[in-house]
Amino acid sequence: HHHADHTLGLNWFPRHIPVIAHRFMRERMIETGLDLAHYRRVNPEHAQHLRGLKQHLPTQTYEGSMTLYLGKRRVELHNLGHTHSKGDTMVYLPQEKILYSGDFCFNFVTPATFDAHIGNWIKKARLVLKTFPLKTVVPGHGPVSDRRVLEDMADYLSLVQRGARKQFKAGTPAKRAAKEINLGVYEEWMKPDRVEQAVMKLYNEFRGQANKGISLDAAKGG
Structure with missing residues (x-):
């Protein structure tokens, strides 16, 4: 699903690796963008790892x-x-x-x-x-x-x-x-x-x- 604690890790996968997700997850990721401000507030211990992150969207979706x-x-x-x-x-x-x-x-x-x-x-x-x-x-x-x-x-x-x-x-x-x-x-x-x-x-x-x-x-x- 699209919540940041389950999608930010996609940044560390090589871009040639396919990412499969439900259609709604991809749509919500596009809609919400990278909500790093909230994630920093909730998980301040991770703040140093969030610099320079870019959104990595699913490459294949299903229903x-x-x-x-x-x-x-x-x-x-x-x-x-x-x-x-x-x-x-x-x-x-x-x-x-x-x-x-x-x-x-x-x-x-x-x-x-x-x-x-x-x-x-x-x-x-x-x-x-x-x-x-x-x-x-x-x-x-x-x-x-x-x-x-x-x-x-x-x-x-x-x-x-x-x-x-x-x-x-x-x-x-x-x-x-x-x-x-x-x-x-x-x-x-x-x-x-x-x-x-x-x-x-x-x-x-x-x-x-x-x-x-x-x-x-x-x-x-x-």
Whole structure:
């Protein structure tokens, strides 16, 4: 997907190497450009490495799914619609039962949701668990794990969704609602204050404005 922490590294690949991405990722990269100012604020320790960077766009795009054959190895690329973002790609190796999930999955790290459709994300995570035989899941953030990491993430998002809906119906402002949600064991995940951006995003979904993102400057968690 197009977020800077997943695209800036393209600058270190030789230009003759093809870069395959979902169509929406390329479109969003062109639309947003290199948002280095925000990235420096969120990750000041990386500032010295950002000098002179130029945007390296995908050279090939796909819709829905795409299959590659690398020798005898089958490699499947899947986009499941608007989840963490609209342009996420998961890479699945069916022979090895390995899923490289990108930011479709976070492990022991609270999911970033400022571009997300959380309702869809929960449904698609459950769908992946039913559809893909999985031995290993390599998340976009956090340690390598197995299918349980997808179960945990879907459970976290469902918990926040239920809590946010209750507060929304009660007329509680989003930022205050986030403080009312008991995260339980998920409080131990990295960046638990991201629950605020999740609640703000869910309020948009409840209003029928699922495509409306939120400003990271307006929410905690980065």
